[in-house]
Every structure is written in C-alpha cells, then in structure tokens.
Amino acid sequence: MGFQVLLAVPLGLAAICLFTFLKTNLLYQIAIRDKSLEKEPPALPHSIPWLGHVFGFLTPVPGLFFSKILLWYSRAHGGASMKLAGRNIRLIFSTTAVQALLKVKPDVANSETMIRDMMCKGLGTSDVDYAKYVGHGRHLEHEVSSKYLLRPTGADVLLRQFARVMKKGLMEESLRLSGPADKRGEAVHLYGWLRSFMFKASATSFFGERIFTEYPEIVREFWDFEPRFLDLLFGVPKFVNCEPHSAQQRVVKGMTRWVKANDRDMAGKTPNPDIPDQDWEPRWGSRLVRAREALFQDLELSAQGRASMELGLLFALNANAVPATGWMLMHILDPRKPDILPRIMKEIQEAVDAADPNGDLDFDLPTLINQPLLQSLFQEVLRLYVDVLVTRAVYQDMKLPTEDSQTTLLIKKGTIAMAPSYVNHYDPTGYAGAPVEEFDAERFLVRAGQETADPSGNDGVIYDEKSSNKVSKKPYAFSPGATGAKMIPFGGGRTMCPGRVFAKREVFSSLALVLLNFDITTLAGPRSYKVPGVVASYSGSGIIGHGEMLSKAKKQELV
Incomplete structure (x- = not known):
C-alpha cells in the first residue's frame, strides 16, 4: 500500500x-x-x-x-x-x-517595480530608506546625474580625474615590469590585469582616495558581489544559495564604514558639490558624489541606505565598462585579424597628435571618441555582448x-x-557583414557621406558625438543606423542608464592608455588564438563577463 x-x-x-x-x-x-x-x-x-x-x-x-x-x-x-x-x-x-x-x-507602464527590486533586493536598501527616496528624491537624483554626469562637460571633468589615476597606475606597472631587455614583460590574465587598474581609477575618481583606506577589502569584495547580483534580484532564497546574500552584506558593510568615517570628519556639515576649483577632493571624491550625498542627507537616509545607493553607482561604473573594455582589447589583439590593431593604433595616434600640449590628457577626447573604427568596434561589443531586459x-x-x-x-x-x-541584437535580417553570431569590427562602417542617424534617438549623446574642431577625411565613417536595426544596450526611455556618456569615455580612454603604454603580445598564434567565451550568467546581466586570456604585457615608452 x-x-x-x-x-x-x-x-x-x-x-x-x-x-x-x-x-x-x-x-x-x-x-x-x-x-x-x-x-x-x-x-x-x-x-x-x-x-x-x-x-x-x-x-x-x-x-x-x-x-x-x-x-x-x-x-x-x-x-x-x-x-x-x-x-x-x-x-x-x-x-x-x-x-x-x-x-x-x-x-500607463513604468519600471518602478524593477527599480525597487534592484535597490532593495540587489543593493540592500531598506524598505524605510527606499520609501524616503522613491518620491521626490528620485527626481532630484536624476537632476544631480544630469548636471554632473550625463552632460558631456560633467563627464569630461570626471574623465580627466579617471585618466590621471589610470595613467599613474599603468606607469607604476610599467616600472614594475622594467628590467633587462631579454627578460622584460610578464604573462598575465589580461582581463584580471585590466580590471584592477580600471576599478581603482573609477572608484578613486568618483569616490575619492579615502574609500580605499576605510574599506581596504573593496576590490576583492566588490568582485565577489558583482556576479551574484542577479541571484539577489531574481530572489534566489538563502537556503538555495547563501553566498549572494553574504557577499551583499560584506560590501554594504564596508561602504557604510566609509560613509560613517566621512560623516565624523564633516561634523554635521553637508558636502558641498559647487566649491569653485574643487572638482575633486580625497574624502568624498567628485562633485557628483558630493551632490548625491548632500541629497541623501537631506532625505534623511540612514548611513547604510546611503552606502547601498553609492554601491549602486560603483556597480554601474564597473560592472559594464570594465568587461566592455576587455572585449574590445581582446578583439583588437586577435592575431587572426592582423589589420585591426594597426588601424586602431593609427586612430589613437591621431587623437594623441590633436591633444592640447598644455592639457592633462595624452589625447584629444573629442577626436578619440569620434574615430570610426573605434566606434564601430565598441558598437559591435554592445551588440554581441550586452544582455539587458527592458522591463x-x-x-x-x-x-x-x-x-x-x-x-x-x-x-x-x-x-x-x-x-x-x-x-x-542577434536578428540575422538586421545586420550586414559577418553572421550575427560572429564579431565583426567593421560591421558599423559605411562609405563616408552615407552615415545615417542613430535610430535609438540618442544622436550626439552615446554614439555619434560630432567633433567641432576636427573633420574626418577617412573614406569610411561610423553609422549606428546603417542597418536600420534597433539596439538597446543602455535600456531606454526615462530609465536609460545615466552613466552612458561617461562609460563610453571611460572605455575609450582606458583602451588608449593601455595600448599607448604597453606592447601586449598574445601567447597564442593565429591558429590557436581564441577569444574567451562568455561567463555563465542570467538574462539581464548587462555586458556579459568573460573568461581569462593569457597575454604578455611589456613596457613601452610613453608617446
């Protein structure tokens, strides 16, 4: 029975x-x-x-x-x-x-439910803090982002500080790798090597230097948390997998230590984002973060609530821009496409030649971000490796x-x-060039004069930034709308990623600084070279991460 x-x-x-x-x-x-x-x-x-x-x-x-x-x-x-x-x-x-x-x-339809899940489930914001933020606070945060991050002028200020820190780190690495000519260089996992410099530069330029002294474990604990974010967002229970919840608690606790240490120093004073000639300071970092902290204090968010909000910004800065730069670099170095690297180096050199000799960047930013092959390659990375769910x-x-x-x-x-x-993004009827499953660095290039507008309605913001002081004489041009296909790598509508302007500058600048300062030789030849596959991840993970590739970074004199 x-x-x-x-x-x-x-x-x-x-x-x-x-x-x-x-x-x-x-x-x-x-x-x-x-x-x-x-x-x-x-x-x-x-x-x-x-x-x-x-x-x-x-x-x-x-x-x-x-x-x-x-x-x-x-x-x-x-x-x-x-x-x-x-x-x-x-x-x-x-x-x-x-x-x-x-x-x-x-x-009629909005993304409030998804935003709440991202903040409360993913970033650890309490229900009390979310209730304080969700009304007037969210609108004011958007205004802060528009003023200090979304506008190209604000993004350029942040980019200069980012480039200074990135360049300093690369120069120290260059000295470390220096040695006898026959022993110069070191085999590294390229993505992990790149990630360490970009994270330090972005965190310092936005949040200041003090975040690393108050929270020295930030690099390790952030990258433990980042791949587990979607487990939290999709509500994977603790009894199934407790590590995402533990990783979240560790990183929020560390960010809270930094917030409280700054509060003690401020002795009740509110951060001021508009002090003349103070684009950056070591305690709170950028004008953007000072403005955010002033807003969050005005909303009476708890220290942990403010920490979780800043964790969201840190996540946005690194979870997408870092892997995007890694994908670009790995495809540029592909020995099976030997013409791509010299052409990219030529475009970077043109930006170097156009740089202001009295400026603090090694290249002219408008020239760099308008180079057609660089833009096409970036667009192809967004097409092939971005996985978002606009909800x-x-x-x-x-x-x-x-x-x-x-x-x-x-x-x-x-x-x-x-x-x-x-x-x-993978619609075979929507794209010219190689099959949509393959990477094609020239997919978004057309003959000069045949460019079409960005179909996503973001002309002049994300892809097609027109330089006012440089007219391209190349026979080809970048055209995001050449295929008529619609791409949504940054989402869309009112919730489109506010960091997209800075992200493009960060990716292009990081790529230029690495290629200007190092000769990177892949250890695999044209027959055995293989761009790493994507890592295991859920739908909606943004720019998908990738495996490691062994390469050899060598010192190169600065241009």
Whole structure:
C-alpha cells in the first residue's frame, strides 16, 4: 500500500505536467492562427503550473532561452507571452513595438517595480530608506546625474580625474615590469590585469582616495558581489544559495564604514558639490558624489541606505565598462585579424597628435571618441555582448504598433512587458557583414557621406558625438543606423542608464592608455588564438563577463 502511494505521487505530478502542456500547447496553436489585427502576444506552451518557464529563463547561459524559443517561434508575431513564477510576462520582439514601449507615459507602464527590486533586493536598501527616496528624491537624483554626469562637460571633468589615476597606475606597472631587455614583460590574465587598474581609477575618481583606506577589502569584495547580483534580484532564497546574500552584506558593510568615517570628519556639515576649483577632493571624491550625498542627507537616509545607493553607482561604473573594455582589447589583439590593431593604433595616434600640449590628457577626447573604427568596434561589443531586459509593469491596457502597420500588440494591465536585447541584437535580417553570431569590427562602417542617424534617438549623446574642431577625411565613417536595426544596450526611455556618456569615455580612454603604454603580445598564434567565451550568467546581466586570456604585457615608452 505504501509503495502504491509513493508511486502515485510522481505519476500524479507527471499527469498534471502533461495536462498543462497539452492545454497550453492547444491554446498556443489557436493563438498563432488568429488573424486578428489587434491581439495579445501568443502564450508559449509550458509544462509546470505556476512556475511556467522559470527554469528555462534562469538557465545561466546568455541568450540560450531566447535562442531556443526563436528556433521554432516566428519573430513575425511581434511578441510572445510566458509565465514566470506566477507573473504574466509579455515579451516584445518587434523593434517598432519596443520603441513605442519606451515612450509610454509612466501612469500607463513604468519600471518602478524593477527599480525597487534592484535597490532593495540587489543593493540592500531598506524598505524605510527606499520609501524616503522613491518620491521626490528620485527626481532630484536624476537632476544631480544630469548636471554632473550625463552632460558631456560633467563627464569630461570626471574623465580627466579617471585618466590621471589610470595613467599613474599603468606607469607604476610599467616600472614594475622594467628590467633587462631579454627578460622584460610578464604573462598575465589580461582581463584580471585590466580590471584592477580600471576599478581603482573609477572608484578613486568618483569616490575619492579615502574609500580605499576605510574599506581596504573593496576590490576583492566588490568582485565577489558583482556576479551574484542577479541571484539577489531574481530572489534566489538563502537556503538555495547563501553566498549572494553574504557577499551583499560584506560590501554594504564596508561602504557604510566609509560613509560613517566621512560623516565624523564633516561634523554635521553637508558636502558641498559647487566649491569653485574643487572638482575633486580625497574624502568624498567628485562633485557628483558630493551632490548625491548632500541629497541623501537631506532625505534623511540612514548611513547604510546611503552606502547601498553609492554601491549602486560603483556597480554601474564597473560592472559594464570594465568587461566592455576587455572585449574590445581582446578583439583588437586577435592575431587572426592582423589589420585591426594597426588601424586602431593609427586612430589613437591621431587623437594623441590633436591633444592640447598644455592639457592633462595624452589625447584629444573629442577626436578619440569620434574615430570610426573605434566606434564601430565598441558598437559591435554592445551588440554581441550586452544582455539587458527592458522591463515595464503595465498599469493600463496599451496597444503597441508593429512593423506591419495594420497589426498591433495588445498588452493588458497587470502584466509585465519585457524587451530582451538578445532577440534584436542577434536578428540575422538586421545586420550586414559577418553572421550575427560572429564579431565583426567593421560591421558599423559605411562609405563616408552615407552615415545615417542613430535610430535609438540618442544622436550626439552615446554614439555619434560630432567633433567641432576636427573633420574626418577617412573614406569610411561610423553609422549606428546603417542597418536600420534597433539596439538597446543602455535600456531606454526615462530609465536609460545615466552613466552612458561617461562609460563610453571611460572605455575609450582606458583602451588608449593601455595600448599607448604597453606592447601586449598574445601567447597564442593565429591558429590557436581564441577569444574567451562568455561567463555563465542570467538574462539581464548587462555586458556579459568573460573568461581569462593569457597575454604578455611589456613596457613601452610613453608617446
């Protein structure tokens, strides 16, 4: 009798799963045959009640879930529906619908739920501090970011301090590697080597030098926390994996020590971001962080709440820009494409030649960030290695247009609209050049005079920054809109990443400083060289991290 009971349990569960699959598959077949011009995205079949597609979605292989869907599900439907742990998700594939989604009013659909999860679950902000921040505080923080970070002038001030610290670190490394000519150089894991310099430079330029004395474990503990952030965001419970929660507690505790130490020194005074001739100071660092701290104190956030907010900024600075620079460097050094490195070096040298001899940068920044091959290579990194989920909770029924002008997607209130970047970044019909699964550094180059506008509506901000003092005479030009495909590497709408202007400057400057100061020789030849694969990560991880590559960094005299 007992054996029969034990056998009945799995058989009953199997029957429930089979029934669920047959039912959802039947509804799916009916939905895809519906010729209505206005309809909800077809619901994808699933087998497990309530959980739905959660196990497939949480597979830690970037893009695998969506690539499997698209093997049998047509993009022409414009979208699809799925269930994730009781949540009704509406996937938006149509680029026209995605653009419309980014423009809807906040009372129709917004990202507040995702922002709360990021702050409270991911960064450790308490419910009390979030309640103080969410109203007027969030709007004021956006104004602070616009003034001190989003505008090119503010980003350039931060970039100069970043470049000074980065250059100093590289010069010290150059001296360390100096030695007899026949023994000069050292084999290193390139990404880990690069990461240490970029993290130190970005943290110092934004947060000051004191953060490293009050929190000396910051480098190690931050990089322990960073790959576990999505476990926290997706609500992986402690009994399943306690390490993400422990990593979060360690890094928030360390950041809180820094905040409290500065508060003691300030003796009740509020940081002042607008002191003349003080773009940077060692305690709080940049004007941006001083302005943020003044705001957070005015909102009466706790020291831990302020620390978690600054952890969010530190995360934004390093979790994406550092791997993006690593991907660019690894593809530039690829011996299978021997013409890329000399062409990149030529573009960097042109920026060096245009530099102000009395300035504090080794290169002219407008010239550097407008070089066509560098921009194309950066854009290709964003296309190939960015995995973001633009997410909106829907509070009113909305109709999204598609490429077919007669067809609209109906997204009902109470659902969650989600636009995965992978679907359109890997659309084989959207890009010229090599197959979309391959890296093509020249994918976004066209003949000079044939450039098209940035289809994301960010001309002059992210990609196509026009230099006022330099006119390119190259036969080719960078054109982000050459394919007509839509890319959303920084998200979109009101929640578009506020650090995108600085991020591009940080990536290009880091790349230039490394290539100007070091000869880097790959230990693998053209036949055995392989760009590292992506690390295991969940959907929505931003710029995906990568494995290590063994290289040899050698000292090179400064240009």
